[in-house]
Amino acid sequence: MLKDITIGQYIARDSIIHALDARIKIMITTILIIALFTIDTFMGFGLFTAFVLGVILLSKISIKKVLKGLKPILILVLFTLFIHIFLTNGGEVLWSWKFISIESEGVYIGFFMVSRIFILILFTSLLTLTTSPLQLTDGIEYILSPLKRFGVPASELSMMMTIALRFIPTLLEEADKIMKAQQARGADFESGNLIQRAKSLIPLLVPLFISAFRRADDLALAMESRCYRGGEGRTRLHELEYKYYDFVALGMIIILAAAVSFY
Amino acid sequence: MSLIEISGVDFLYQNENSNRPALQNINLQIEAGDFAVIIGSNGSGKSTLAKLLNVLLTPSTGEIFVDGLNTNNPDNTWKIRQKVGMVFQNPDNQLVASMVEDDVAFGPENLGIPSQEIRQRVDKSLEMVGMSGFQKFAPHKLSGGQKQRVAIAGVIAMEPDCIVLDEPTAMLDPQGRKEVMETVEYLNKEKGITVVHITHFMEEAVDADKVIVMNQGEILHKGTPKTIFRLVKQLKEINLDIPVAVEVAEYLRQENINIPDILSIDELVEALC
Numbered sequence: 101m102l103k104d105i106t107i108g109q110y111i112a113r114d115s116i117i118h119a120l121d122a123r124i125k126i127m128i129t130t131i132l133i134i135a136l137f138t139i140d141t142f143m144g145f146g147l148f149t150a151f152v153l154g155v156i157l158l159s160k161i162s163i164k165k166v167l168k169g170l171k172p173i174l175i176l177v178l179f180t181l182f183i184h185i186f187l188t189n190g191g192e193v194l195w196s197w198k199f200i201s202i203e204s205e206g207v208y209i210g211f212f213m214v215s216r217i218f219i220l221i222l223f224t225s226l227l228t229l230t231t232s233p234l235q236l237t238d239g240i241e242y243i244l245s246p247l248k249r250f251g252v253p254a255s256e257l258s259m260m261m262t263i264a265l266r267f268i269p270t271l272l273e274e275a276d277k278i279m280k281a282q283q284a285r286g287a288d289f290e291s292g293n294l295i296q297r298a299k300s301l302i303p304l305l306v307p308l309f310i311s312a313f314r315r316a317d318d319l320a321l322a323m324e325s326r327c328y329r330g331g332e333g334r335t336r337l338h339e340l341e342y343k344y345y346d347f348v349a350l351g352m353i354i355i356l357a358a359a360v361s362f363y
Numbered sequence: 364m365s366l367i368e369i370s371g372v373d374f375l376y377q378n379e380n381s382n383r384p385a386l387q388n389i390n391l392q393i394e395a396g397d398f399a400v401i402i403g404s405n406g407s408g409k410s411t412l413a414k415l416l417n418v419l420l421t422p423s424t425g426e427i428f429v430d431g432l433n434t435n436n437p438d439n440t441w442k443i444r445q446k447v448g449m450v451f452q453n454p455d456n457q458l459v460a461s462m463v464e465d466d467v468a469f470g471p472e473n474l475g476i477p478s479q480e481i482r483q484r485v486d487k488s489l490e491m492v493g494m495s496g497f498q499k500f501a502p503h504k505l506s507g508g509q510k511q512r513v514a515i516a517g518v519i520a521m522e523p524d525c526i527v528l529d530e531p532t533a534m535l536d537p538q539g540r541k542e543v544m545e546t547v548e549y550l551n552k553e554k555g556i557t558v559v560h561i562t563h564f565m566e567e568a569v570d571a572d573k574v575i576v577m578n579q580g581e582i583l584h585k586g587t588p589k590t591i592f593r594l595v596k597q598l599k600e601i602n603l604d605i606p607v608a609v610e611v612a613e614y615l616r617q618e619n620i621n622i623p624d625i626l627s628i629d630e631l632v633e634a635l636c
Contacts, residue, residue: 233461266461269503318456325449327473337468
């Protein structure tokens, strides 16, 4: 169950999307997120989704795998949908019971927001699926590095992200193991109401946290013994380099985004 | 002068309630090219000693010199850490990056090596530990023995004079243990890297040049494997597991059967048949 989360799980493929420079991909993603928020018709969403599907095809990652990563946000999406349906007023009343009423405006906005969130996650998860975590953090470091002058610890931040990403699978594996161990001793994670379920997670979370702290301690020692002393003076195995197609992609996206927002 | 010189070292952990020092009056020399094995049971201070060699800790009293550099001098810290690489027990907790080659590159990156040279060092180190072709793998997809060999490669890529391995085999299955020991022996015999191997498995001391037995923060015995393995009774008293062949040989000697010094089952078979 815990294995299904694909956010932060890089899938190596030999594709043009993978080959793009991480900085460019981050910029493109940012631009498109902004563009996405300027879209205000379902038609626009449809076109945007078609574009995202095209990118997925280019990336040679199966659509199934990408969609699998969306599962965990389903709850959030449903929650948003219901909040809007029940609480947003306006338009004609479709159904009402005592103080609760469903109005057409709410339904419209609800589905609208949900489409937006879905496309947003679909698209951003594509960034982490096609960019190796290290390239990604390197990219973020490069983008943040002008802020170093103002005391933003860009290289330390990117190191933190690298480590976080490195330990996601390890900690998931461990959570799975602890869960099974607790279940073998009679712990029940699956029944009861929401509060009972949240409570039943305590025997999972406490050991997980303790072990995560121990890991952090060990890792700090290991890093120190390998001469880590912050970002200053560090070099890189993979220096990031812009290629011609990076600029082509960026140019295309800027034109696309401009077209979308002025349309 | 020896590569590593430890003279009169005591070490007391500041934050603990017990007053017993973790290390007491340690004197030890490790020569360049040595394969030294430190054995001891839990709480014998062997891991503390390892951390002192890498300046993760500094002695409370006494001095340690690595290639002539005093570990008490803060200016030497990074030079010493480059010269003495360290491999830890838990293979999961010492790999930093999500790809094997990036992890091996971590040390050289910290040293500020130019990126083309890092590339060469990474490929060379992975080849030396028999992990060529795993460059693009994620650490969590590897077996324990493989992870530990990647950790060793990460240390070799910094081109150290000496590798300190702090119980690198304790969490591995027999297959992984064998892989790691073969790698370490290869690095010592073929590449001339000094090895300080810390373990509680006595079998791993068989091929050592020098065996150091520790108990309760003190060095109990120093010598070649043959002389150390003779001390079956003393070693049992400090809760070390004696290899079966060595123990059998000792019992036979007590029955006045003449048996030469043996270290392994093969040698015992040879002596008896």
